[in-house]
Amino acid sequence: MIDPRFSEAELDQRREHITTFIREQIAAANADGAILGLSGGIDSTLTGNLAVDALGADSLHALVLPATVSGDENMSDAERVARELDVTYDVIEIEPLIDSLLTVYPEAEGDREAVGNARARVRAVLNYLVANHENRLVLGTGNRSEAAVGYFTKYGDGAVDCHPIGNLYKAQVRQLARHVGVPEDLASKTATAELWANQTDEGEMGISYETLDSILVSHIDGPLSVAATCRELDVTPETVDRVREMYERSEHKRRAPPSPDPLT
Numbered sequence: 001m002i003d004p005r006f007s008e009a010e011l012d013q014r015r016e017h018i019t020t021f022i023r024e025q026i027a028a029a030n031a032d033g034a035i036l037g038l039s040g041g042i043d044s045t046l047t048g049n050l051a052v053d054a055l056g057a058d059s060l061h062a063l064v065l066p067a068t069v070s071g072d073e074n075m076s077d078a079e080r081v082a083r084e085l086d087v088t089y090d091v092i093e094i095e096p097l098i099d100s101l102l103t104v105y106p107e108a109e110g111d112r113e114a115v116g117n118a119r120a121r122v123r124a125v126l127n128y129l130v131a132n133h134e135n136r137l138v139l140g141t142g143n144r145s146e147a148a149v150g151y152f153t154k155y156g157d158g159a160v161d162c163h164p165i166g167n168l169y170k171a172q173v174r175q176l177a178r179h180v181g182v183p184e185d186l187a188s189k190t191a192t193a194e195l196w197a198n199q200t201d202e203g204e205m206g207i208s209y210e211t212l213d214s215i216l217v218s219h220i221d222g223p224l225s226v227a228a229t230c231r232e233l234d235v236t237p238e239t240v241d242r243v244r245e246m247y248e249r250s251e252h253k254r255r256a257p258p259s260p261d262p263l264t
């Protein structure tokens with residue numbers, strides 16, 4: 001089985017590499033620190049830990065942004081993370097902003113995906129409101145597994161200034177989180193976008209992160225053919241093809257919006 005997990009030596013190297021990256025991004029922008037949305041999930045918890053490592057607690061301002069569909073446990077975990085990191089944080093309810101959107105555009109009422117993505121975009125608006133006001137950069141929390149299949153909202157949680165953990169597969173996120181001392185209940189928590197009630201990443205994508213990571217490592221980002229991937233991982237060609245299709249169809253989310261070629 002192809003395993004994306006880091007060796008013990010690689011964990012320290014990665015931690016150092018990412019904290020240096022965060023410091024360099026903030027310095028290059030002449031920013032006075034960073035903004036981070038905390039959801040109680042492992043991606044933002046790890047990013048918060050690495051940012052405090054890199055910049056110090058005084059340089060991180062966290063936002064906890066509950067919606068009506070947010071689980072109480074996740075929101076209290078988000079606050080717990082902020083308190084344990086000893087960073088300044090605000091809790092701002094976003095549902096009144098969603099209600100305002102639906103007041104001016106009631107046609108979208110009940111459209112679970114459109115309203116769910118609007119929740120991610122409203123959070124981005126708030127992140128940048130604070131980032132502009134305090135001269136900070138917005139830290140992204142996207143990882144390689146989500147990015148590769150487009151499992152994020154374009155200009156929502158994808159609207160950020162840099163992606164510190166953007167090259168880590170989900171299994172590596174959990175591993176590095178444990179390595180930097182994140183409590184096990186957070187490190188092993190089920191991943192959820194919480195854009196609507198009872199949503200889970202694996203349920204919506206229809207594939208486990210374990211299988212997704214393995215196919216990404218071996219086939220999408222690695223050298224193995226479909227046939228070799230199926231042999232190595234004991235998965236069907238249909239599963240590999242589905243991941244490739246998600247990868248190709250989400251290409252537009254990973255690049256800058258195109259313009260027509262210049263006329264010569």
Ligand SMILES: Nc1ncnc2c1ncn2[C@@H]1O[C@H](COP(=O)(O)OP(=O)(O)OC[C@H]2O[C@@H]([n+]3cccc(C(=O)O)c3)[C@H](O)[C@@H]2O)[C@@H](O)[C@H]1O
Binds near residue numbers: 194
């Ligand atoms: N080929 C193409 N070229 C250029 N643009 C293209 C395009 N196809 C669609 N588009 C544009 O992209 C839009 C669709 O993309 P988008 O708005 O992102 O929407 P979409 O990809 O449909 O939905 C976002 C997905 O990410 C998941 N998500 C979101 C946020 C957080 C997390 C999490 O894990 O926490 C997960 C969410 O549950 C959902 O499955 C279209 O409405 C269109 O405007």
Ligand SMILES: Nc1ncnc2c1ncn2[C@@H]1O[C@H](COP(=O)(O)OP(=O)(O)OP(=O)(O)O)[C@@H](O)[C@H]1O
Binds near residue numbers: 041044063066192193
């Ligand atoms: N309620 C929230 N308050 C503040 N930020 C949020 C909230 N929900 C989502 N976000 C932001 O959107 C990001 C994307 O969510 P995503 O679910 O992919 O990551 P996560 O919750 O940190 O980890 P996991 O994927 O394991 O649930 C979060 O990391 C966080 O920065």
Ligand SMILES: [Mg+2]
Binds near residue numbers: 192193194
């Ligand atoms: Mg989450």
